[in-house]
Amino acid sequence: MKICIASPDIVGPIKNGGVGTACTALAQALAAAGHEVTLFYTSTFFEIHNLEYWQEAYRRSGVELIGFLPESSPPLHRSTTVYDEDNLARSYRIYERLKHSDYDLIHFVDYIGLGYYTALAKSQGLCLAGSLIAVTTHSPTLWSRLTNAAPIDDISYMVRDRMERRLIELSDLVISPSHYMLRWLRENDFKLPARQIMLPNLMPIRMQDAPPEALEVQKGPIRELVFFGRIEPRKGLLVFCDAIDRIGRRLPPDVKVTFMGKLGRDYPQEVIEARTAKWKRGVQILTGLDTFQAADYLKGEGRLAVLAALHDNSPYTVMECVYHGIPFISSDVGGVAELIAPESRDAVLYPPTPAGMGEHILRTLATPDFGPCQSNVDFPANKEAILSLHRELEAEIRAARTRPVAHRPQPLVTINILHFERPEGLGQALAAIDRQTYPNIETIIVDNGSQSAEAVAYLDQLEASGRTDLRIIRMGENVYEPTARNAGAYAARGKYVLFMDDDNVPKVNEVEVFCTAAEKGGADVLTCFTDHFVTDVPPENEADALKRYIVMGDFGPLGLIYNGYGDLNCFVRRDRFLSIGGFVVDGCFNHAEDWRFFAKAWAKGLKVDVVPESLLWYRTTLASWGTGWRKRDRSGALMRAAQVYLETAPEEVKxxxxxxxxxxxxxxxxxxxxxxxxxxxxxxxxxxxxxxxxxxxxxxxxxxxxxxxxxxxxxxxxxxxxxxxxxxxxxxxxxxxxxxxxxxx
The missing domain is CATH 1.20.5 (Single alpha-helices involved in coiled-coils or other helix-helix interfaces)
Structure with a gap:
């Protein structure tokens, strides 16, 4: 089977991280079992060496490593965030890399939701028809932020959460290394696919700098407490230090303390040294060790690993200690207990408080010959279960590819063009409509009170052409634009209506792609990406566009902050559109009419999504980017959009x-x-x-x-x-x- 594992964290470029360790171990196991495995490193960050170095290292394990291309052509318009990087852009570039691939199975991780656009496009029937998508749940963004007592101080965290939720919902199966995380997802209203599997992570194989032979755990009295984990509050740093404060006088003076892990941003080495100076005992900080070097250190004589996490899923720190037979104690949180045999839990686990940890450390030191715990995971059997799952998936994929392809209906689509005093632009739009690859189209031009001789003459010419697929509605006078658009929708005969402005130009496959996505994905409202141009006619090559504007589409309540749904050039199911009263008509200023409609559609229960493809040439001017007459009224647009959300919010929340x-x-x-x-x-x-x-x-x-x-x-x-x-x-x-x-x- 041809398998791709895509992750922003892998062993090698990142020295130690649970997500990366799990992805690398899975890649190694599947490659050893004879599968053709590609590891897709979806980041440009390297703690050590470069892509070429690690490609060669992984090649020795039978795994092909490919890297992330950070740039695209045309350039992408940066999504709205305050501090974080543009993860929608990253997700789109990953989709661009994968959409034409022939992988049988693609593994994504939940973290950041970078597989969102790929899973969305697949669900819309646009790519990867013969492939399956699996998502492994390691560390959802909000779970990580909230359990680390970190503030939600940028909307990017909420966007990442929404991307993760949609990725999991759209996947074919979800895999969790713990029952705990599956429960957390359900309790926090994640929509999970029908197929949900709990399988512990695998252990990776060392790729470089291996010792001549595997090191054995050295036995002896405990003389060193090793805080093992990322040096940050979520991993119990503060609890550990408070626990040592409590028991310092009862702790033998020859017992030293080691902090081993990656330093957190808020707790650099000098802060740790200042905090521990009062202990009056040996303290050292070991950082920069990879997974295997850390295990080798813990195997040394007289060392007890102390795992103090306040919250955790299925931590590799615990699994590594269990697997290597390293003596350790751990806080009883998350899915930790699932890795430890019931008969060993009393000796190993303690409540995640300074008192609970301190007393457990003293109890452990007083236990003669304290040794490794019994594992609740049968590692060989677990590996075989994972390989067996992939054999099942391979058989399912082969069977699915032998089934006949279902006939795709081609319902009538009405293109609703709003026109006002732009006959030349209208002519370009109509010419592009005539070149559409979709056959079942009718066009309605809603003229919003044009008075110029050129515009009137052109409309007269169109009416005299005798085209049966073209109708013109003349409003008589210039009315509020949503009113004119709604008039076209009421007159439409199609199952779907595509709204357009007369200064934009549809790409040749716009209607076909929209209709495919709507029929397969079931959305009531669809938007798309847009390519911006400033010339008289659109460029022949998409790479020559000024920029590509991408949006999330299913933006939900985040639309209170900004319009992440899309542009007015949208594709709607006519009956659902009319059932909510169409565009908002209240005589207010036109700016943000698309934003207000999308927010209204979401609030009324319609399914709003985006096609992650650029289907439209959007005419603009260099001077208008953020400086146009309407765009200067940001506060007005914000307040108009906010009204939709305020209507349903409790009074005290508004x-x-x-x-x-x-x-x-x-x-x-x-x-x-x-x-x-x-x-x-x-x-x-x-x-x-x-x-x-x-x-x-x-x-x-x-x-x-x-x-x-x-x-x-x-x-x-x-x-x-x-x-x-x-x-x-x-x-x-x-x-x-x-x-x-x-x-x-």
């Missing part, structure tokens, strides 16, 4: 919704100003560096000139002195030259 909206945009504006100042400061630093280099050159040239001047002065004095120094002017010149020579001697 002020906090508005506060969250306002604080986000204030933070966003502040961060944008900071980035501008940072760029300007960087430019100034580069200018200073350039001037300093120029000064060095000038100083060197000055030295050369002084040397030449000194040599010339010396020559002149030697030549003239005694011959012409009786001449006053010459004497004064010689005196000057002597002074120069003394000055630069």
């Amino acid at each position: 002020p906090f919704l508005l506060l969250s909206q306002g604080l986000f945009w204030k933070a966003s504006s502040t961060e944008a100003a900071r980035r501008t100042l940072s760029r300007e400061a960087a430019d100034l630093r580069r200018q200073v560096a350039r001037l300093e280099e120029e000064k060095k050159v000038l100083d060197f040239e000055r030295q050369l000139l002084m040397q030449a001047y000194r040599a010339l002065s010396d020559f002149t004095v030697g030549t003239v002195e005694g011959r012409l120094d009786h001449v006053p002017e010459v004497r004064r010149g010689l005196d000057h030259l002597r002074r120069v020579m003394r000055k630069y001697q």
